[in-house]
């Protein structure tokens with residue numbers, strides 16, 4: 001670093017969002033997938049699944065290393081959505097002081113602190129599906145014409161906790177905002193590019209050729225089971241944003257959305273038991 005260049009990881013935080021966040025930090029606080037263990041003015045950060053692991057079993061990393069850590073999954077795939085529930089495990093990071101804590105949050109969850117603070121205002125500044133879609137041009141210019149039911153299906157399929165831990169505050173017709181205790185304290189204030197891409201894909205599928213398929217009603221739960229099994233065993237090769245890939249989790253959920261209303265009531269009860 002150039003001597004005249006300020007070390008942003010060391011600078012004292014002046015951001016009111018950070019100060020508000022610090023005020024509500026308890027001794028053990030979970031934000032998305034990271035647990036903050038407070039020791040006076042210092043913090044230790046870990047993956048929440050490693051909260052009770054022996055410190056010696058975890059790799060000690062610096063705050064500056066968190067940016068690279070958050071870029072890829074354990075399998076090396078790029079993480080376009082930093083709120084996806086696939087942050088790597090096996091590390092711990094000392095953040096001595098609030099400036100380091102702020103930097104750690106910035107690296108792990110870019111924009112998360114500002115969104116968290118914005119969501120504390122009443123009403124939170126959410127931009128809903130129809131408003132966001134109306135602004136789209138180019139690739140996503142098709143997104144305003146989604147019928148309400150399709151917009152809701154795409155929203156549920158995209159923003160499921162299996163793919164994203166941001167608590168959705170925006171709505172689509174037929175898809176209410178996530179409840180307060182859902183997913184995490186990091187809010188989602190407007191549809192992201194992954195959502196718009198899935199909405200575009202859903203509309204293209206709606207407009208595309210259809211195959212006729214007559215199957216026994218009793219085989220519907222078999223199909224649903226197969227899709228859920230595929231969701232439980234994610235394909236490490238598929239990119240999160242590649243909604244053309246048959247094994248993309250959002251694509252699997254979109255098909256599940258189509259099958260749900262066709263399922264006999266008894267099968268729905270069995271499947272959810």
Ligand code: SF4
Pocket residue numbers: 081083158159163164165166167168188189190191192193194195
């Ligand atoms: S739009 Fe959905 S998938 Fe995208 S960040 Fe928000 S909650 Fe997550």
